[in-house]
Amino acid sequence: MTDTNEAAEARPKARSAVTTREQQWQVYKNIDLMAIPLIVLLFAGIFSFHFALTVGDWDYWVDWRDRRWWPLVTPLSLLVLPAVFGYLLWTKLRLPLAASVALLSFALAAWVSRVMNFEIFAGFPLNMVSPSTFIGLGLILDCTLMLTRSFFVTGLFGAFFFAVLIYPINWPLMAPFRVPVEYNGTLVTVADLMGYEYVRTAIPEYVRIIEQSTLRTFGEAVTPLTAVFAGFLAILMYYFWTWVGALASRAVWIKRIF
Amino acid sequence: MKNANAVTANAELPPAVPWGRIGAFLVALLALFGAYRYYQHVTSFTVGLDYFEPEFQIYWMNLLYAQLAIEAVVFCAVIGYLWMTRDRNVMSITPQEELRRHYVLLGFVVVFAVIAYLAASLYTEADAAWHQVTVRDTDFTPTHIALFYFGIPAFIIIGSAAFVYAHTRLPQFHERVSMPMALLVAGPIMIMPNLGFNEWGHTFFYAEELFAAPVHWGFVLLGWSAFAAGGFLIQIITRLISLSKLEGDTDVAEA
Numbered sequence: 003m004t005d006t007n008e009a010a011e012a013r014p015k016a017r018s019a020v021t022t023r024e025q026q027w028q029v030y031k032n033i034d035l036m037a038i039p040l041i042v043l044l045f046a047g048i049f050s051f052h053f054a055l056t057v058g059d060w061d062y063w064v065d066w067r068d069r070r071w072w073p074l075v076t077p078l079s080l081l082v083l084p085a086v087f088g089y090l091l092w093t094k095l096r097l098p099l100a101a102s103v104a105l106l107s108f109a110l111a112a113w114v115s116r117v118m119n120f121e122i123f124a125g126f127p128l129n130m131v132s133p134s135t136f137i138g139l140g141l142i143l144d145c146t147l148m149l150t151r152s153f154f155v156t157g158l159f160g161a162f163f164f165a166v167l168i169y170p171i172n173w174p175l176m177a178p179f180r181v182p183v184e185y186n187g188t189l190v191t192v193a194d195l196m197g198y199e200y201v202r203t204a205i206p207e208y209v210r211i212i213e214q215s216t217l218r219t220f221g222e223a224v225t226p227l228t229a230v231f232a233g234f235l236a237i238l239m240y241y242f243w244t245w246v247g248a249l250a251s252r253a254v255w256i257k258r259i260f
Numbered sequence: 261m262k263n264a265n266a267v268t269a270n271a272e273l274p275p276a277v278p279w280g281r282i283g284a285f286l287v288a289l290l291a292l293f294g295a296y297r298y299y300q301h302v303t304s305f306t307v308g309l310d311y312f313e314p315e316f317q318i319y320w321m322n323l324l325y326a327q328l329a330i331e332a333v334v335f336c337a338v339i340g341y342l343w344m345t346r347d348r349n350v351m352s353i354t355p356q357e358e359l360r361r362h363y364v365l366l367g368f369v370v371v372f373a374v375i376a377y378l379a380a381s382l383y384t385e386a387d388a389a390w391h392q393v394t395v396r397d398t399d400f401t402p403t404h405i406a407l408f409y410f411g412i413p414a415f416i417i418i419g420s421a422a423f424v425y426a427h428t429r430l431p432q433f434h435e436r437v438s439m440p441m442a443l444l445v446a447g448p449i450m451i452m453p454n455l456g457f458n459e460w461g462h463t464f465f466y467a468e469e470l471f472a473a474p475v476h477w478g479f480v481l482l483g484w485s486a487f488a489a490g491g492f493l494i495q496i497i498t499r500l501i502s503l504s505k506l507e508g509d510t511d512v513a514e515a
Contacts, residue, residue: 016431016502016514019274019355029359029504032277033497036366043373044489050381051483054388058471062388075472090490111377115385123301124389202392204470250487253495253515254439 045107049083050115053108059204064130064179065197069225074232077165080136081239084143089247098148101140109137130196134172139164153244161240165232169225275360282367286374293378300406308402309394324405331413338421346428353431359503361429362496368422375418379411380483391469399459408455412448419445432499440491447485454478
């Protein structure tokens with residue numbers, strides 16, 4: 003089993019099916035017209051699946067987006083596809099677009115799902131389940147790659163800021179739900195109140211557990227500390243998943259399955 | 261099966277993409293998934309809440325049995341047809357015919373991607389929403405029946421069909437196997453045994469349906485098989501570049 007293996011070299015090279023430049027451009031256009039929707043749909047499907055099963059409920063619900071676990075696990079999960087397909091698109095096609103396209107495709111799929119599944123099907127209010135925004139993070143990663151042309155530097159700075167900025171970039175969306183209100187003599191947030199009113203099968207114990215540990219003694223520094231820690235982990239994640247992308251981009255042939 | 265000799269009508273002109281057929285197939289597919297989704301919407305919270313109710317047996321278990329039978333027939337018919345009509349002179353087809361077959365293969369993969377989106381995003385997260393409303397009851401719920409016994413089998417059928425098409429009709433795939441394509445197709449297939457583990461785990465040690473729970477991570481691993489799409493696209497695109505090369509163009513090493 004090799005990349006372009008001995009079996010490939012023994013094969014006759016393909017003869018051309020075109021004779022003019024116009025025909026050649028038509029073939030290229032046909033490839034683009036099929037490959038671009040294919041890539042967007044695959045990104046949307048894989049990203050949703052991967053994100054649902056690694057972050058899932060922490061991003062589905064506004065009251066789950068806590069200040070310690072959500073800002074850590076979310077960027078680490080989000081980085082996987084941009085890193086894997088970033089290698090493919092940059093090294094093979096010189097396109098610094100993987101993170102932006104992947105996150106944009108994911109955003110479209112997430113909105114369709116939250117409206118169709120969580121609001122229309124299950125009956126939750128849309129402002130309780132609307133997705134977070136991540137497209138800006140993809141732009142940061144892609145711009146770093148485009149400007150530096152280096153996976154090393156992109157990991158060091160792009161991936162670091164990808165994770166660090168996830169909370170600030172979402173803050174305008176979350177702020178209205180962090181307003182304190184008094185509920186039966188207890189201080190809660192608007193998001194907490196929505197969570198109490200719309201009872202679900204796995205809430206709110208997990209969020210409460212997150213709020214019980216010695217890290218609470220850091221007070222308001224919890225989120226910045228989490229963001230920087232997520233940034234350091236994101237650097238390692240980016241390098242690891244870029245390597246996986248290098249493996250996945252190999253055009254391997256094998257002689258037989260059996 | 262058409263072979264090199266059959267492609268004589270206008271052999272010097274490159275073929276067109278069969279947009280009409282691909283479009284018609286996609287419209288039919290979206291109509292099927294849309295109708296299924298509508299049925300799910302109107303019956304899940306009315307007659308789909310309790311497996312032990314007679315209504316559930318009528319509206320959901322009968323649907324399950326019917327769709328499993330239809331899927332088995334469709335799988336055997338499609339794979340059987342592609343195998344029985346395989347091209348035995350695949351190494352001698354014209355470049356134009358090879359280009360046409362690559363377009364058909366890409367059409368298969370576009371349909372594969374549409375089903376990937378529908379199954380992995382829309383149908384999967386319907387299950388996430390469902391489980392936060394209802395307590396887990398049995399292995400068969402309206403969202404499980406739609407996802408695991410309709411969406412994933414459709415995914416398997418189209419993936420397997422694309423795999424067999426490529427390996428029986430394209431010279432590039434003759435007498436060897438594309439590892440990335442095999443991984444791409446194996447992922448959805450292996451979801452079914454992992455589903456067995458998942459349901460067993462839920463009946464044994466993890467009753468909750470928190471979506472990011474470790475008992476679900478097997479699905480994530482199989483979802484990652486789609487990363488091999490990169491290697492597969494490299495194999496296809498480098499061949500298409502060779503098939504559309506003009507004299508004097510720079511040679512591209514075929515993957």
